[in-house]
Amino acid sequence: MMDFRTAYFIKSAPSPKELTADFGAEVAFAGRSNAGKSTVLNALVGQKSLARTSRTPGRTQLINLFGLSDESRRLVDLPGYGYAKVPEAMRRRWGEALAAYFAERRSLAGVVVIMDIRHPLKETDRQMIEYAQDRQLPVLCLLNKADKLSQNEISKTVFALKKEASLAAVHWLPFSGLRGSGVPQARTILDEWLNSGGLPFPPELSLEQNDNQTADSPSRPTQPGGD
Numbered sequence: 001m002m003d004f005r006t007a008y009f010i011k012s013a014p015s016p017k018e019l020t021a022d023f024g025a026e027v028a029f030a031g032r033s034n035a036g037k038s039t040v041l042n043a044l045v046g047q048k049s050l051a052r053t054s055r056t057p058g059r060t061q062l063i064n065l066f067g068l069s070d071e072s073r074r075l076v077d078l079p080g081y082g083y084a085k086v087p088e089a090m091r092r093r094w095g096e097a098l099a100a101y102f103a104e105r106r107s108l109a110g111v112v113v114i115m116d117i118r119h120p121l122k123e124t125d126r127q128m129i130e131y132a133q134d135r136q137l138p139v140l141c142l143l144n145k146a147d148k149l150s151q152n153e154i155s156k157t158v159f160a161l162k163k164e165a166s167l168a169a170v171h172w173l174p175f176s177g178l179r180g181s182g183v184p185q186a187r188t189i190l191d192e193w194l195n196s197g198g199l200p201f202p203p204e205l206s207l208e209q210n211d212n213q214t215a216d217s218p219s220r221p222t223q224p225g226g227d
Ligand SMILES: Nc1nc2c(ncn2[C@@H]2O[C@H](COP(=O)(O)OP(=O)(O)OP(=O)(O)O)[C@@H](O)[C@H]2O)c(=O)[nH]1
Pocket: 031, 032, 033, 034, 035, 036, 037, 038, 039, 040, 053, 054, 056, 057, 058, 080, 081, 144, 145, 146, 147, 148, 175, 176, 177, 178, 179
């Protein structure tokens, strides 16, 4: 099992173009603003403030990259979406940036969508799941703030979500970033995604090291979690 507690900050990227080299494997975290994305990330890595909780949501929209054992295995904190006070034009720009990231990032091995269990599966959440499924990437939906509901209410919510035929492949996990419940289960799933496949070298590197290879690298050799 990968050691999540040694996670460290790599960099903030203002757009997908400024991310680190597209190699190894990474898991992206998406979610509506205030769903508890930062709290969840911190709970998963067992650190109080690796992912900073912003007091001004929607202002800085950066993609934050965190390394696990090294830079070849990463957690990627995507900008939160759905913040009401953000101007429409700015929202559209993030939407485009997110779509580009999901479509183009070859090392992306799986997507975690964080939702408030009391308001699950909003339109933008569905969009994130769709982006992932378009590429046959595995999806884990963390139903965060489960501490706000009774066990019976949690069961009912999960039951209703599991009935959606189009989302049959989605894994639903009640979670509490505040209490740490769901952390071991989520770590197990992420560990599996991060260890299956992965791009062996940054494309630039493999070119330098092997003159016989053709310049345009083919699509991802193995698709984690597929079939
Ligand atoms: N009860 C409860 N509250 C939580 C939980 N997770 C987060 N919160 C609270 O929800 C609020 C938002 O949490 P953040 O982690 O900052 O949410 P975020 O999604 O990162 O928000 P932005 O970065 O602003 O988009 C904070 O007040 C947290 O304390 C949880 O599991 N249970």
